[in-house]
Amino acid sequence: MSGNLAFKRTRIAPTPSGYLHLGNAFSFAITVALAQQTGARIFLRIDDLDRERVRREYIEDIFETLDYLELPWDEGPKNYNEYETIYSQIHRLDLYHEALHSLRERDLVFACDCSRLDVLRRDAQGVYSGTCRKKKLPLGGVAYNWRLDTLAENTLAIRGLDGNTQYTILPTSMRYFVVRRKHGAPAYQLASVIDDVHYGVDFVVRGADLWESTLAQHYLANVQGYMGFLNSIFFHHPLLKSNSDSKLSKSAGATSIKYLREQGKTKAEVYQMIGHMLGLKHPISSWEELTP
Template sequence: MTSSTEEQTPHAASLTRPPLRYKTRIAPTPSGFLHLGNVLSFALTALLAERYQATIVLRIDDMDQQRVRPEYVQDIFDTLNFLELPWHEGPRDAASFAGEYAQRHRMPLYRQALEQLKDRGKAFACNCSRKDILQLDISGRYTGACLDRNLDPGQPGLSWRLDTRKPEPLMMNTLQGAVAVALPEDQQYFVVRKKDGCPAYQLSSVVDDAHFGINFIVRGQDLYASTIAQLYLACVLGNDAFQRSLFYHHPLLILPDGSKLSKSAGATSVRYLRREGKTPSAVFTLIGNQLGIPGALKDWRGLSMLLPT
């Protein structure tokens, strides 16, 4: 993989090929009502899509069925429509999502990627519980306890982990150019298939981005390490398109106590603010003021000064 950013960033022009067409996505998880941090990420994605004439795909990550509820799925559409945040491809409502776009419709793609990892000897079965992992490492970091146990991957109730012992030369393409990155310690041997047999987030996200043709990914800074893990996985899978994607990791909204927003923080949910009578302008003004933008904002475009130049 070359470190050249000739076609990998919007700032560089190619003398021999047409400019790359970008496709980005917003990818909420329906495990709670959307909060202001989600809105910030969606707005910045929309702003960058406008800047680089990118298509926006709505991709709802509903693999964790134990946490998904119909009202959370509906809240995604209610929030996007209320705030007039745009998307060009993907479901337009909860019914079309369930009928065409839910992740269960792509299970054959996930299974194909998992079998590819297993057949290449890149995945290994693991029966460690969280308690087992903590006993082996007080930090909770998995250290590869099942690497050489040769557990049967077909046995039910086992997770599959990626064998990350081999260093891979990874480059992350950013708005400022390509940078070399290495898999962090806390991402070693990450799970690619959960104990229930479903694909883990890292694998389903990489497969979904390939399926939808995504090549411009906007995420919060808290997912930086996760991006590196996905670059590593894409390298192992031979997914060159994902490795060539452009990434932007934006700052987070922080609560007064210094913690990041979560879906359990009801007072920051858009649903709560709507019920309190807040307008879209008031929601974006609240976000902007928290991030140092003075005055009132008319809509999501008022957050444009947060973008890198």
């Protein structure tokens, strides 16, 4: 699969909006395993722009989880202090605003005053139909989102770890996705792609639930001419399912790593749980045994 491939850099990019769970641990572990197989350095990036949800204990939990599961990383913060003083996304706001400015200059964004509820009222799936595209609301208004004008049906080419390139277009769920949130905060898709460009990431490992995010980010990278991002290799790993077959979510519940640690589970036992949830034929007790 990845036998002939070599990469410069991949990343682990948790969002500190809750305690990490087994699904996050698996995502980190498969990233680290693939990095080792392909010679990529691992950069730890903490996606903390959503300020209302970030809590110090969630950031500490990231370091504690990586240490507990013996997951190594080469670059990025080694502790809370380095995160806060050097690596928080707050320190890269100028980069994000520069990109937003360039989109605005080229007339590629429009202001939108629709609430989440407004969007849901018009479409039960929450698909935004471009309601504000022709309204010409002022982009300077603090109460407005900025949405990317995605009317052009650009072909997106996603290079996979298996050597195949998948050609597609932006899905309707991502049409006119938000690049700047109300009150001026850069949105997740924009910050994520700019960080990957900024740090020279050429290999992205993420959950299958982020496939549509990958497409939105490719669309943006196309518009902005971020060639490094467009040429990156992507691997979307399967998601761990709980017994009830639902996607794991962040909580302090029975699948949080913090809970398992406090219950006295060993590192090997946690990897065994992950292997079991993946349905692997042979039990595993470390990240080294994971393969794509």
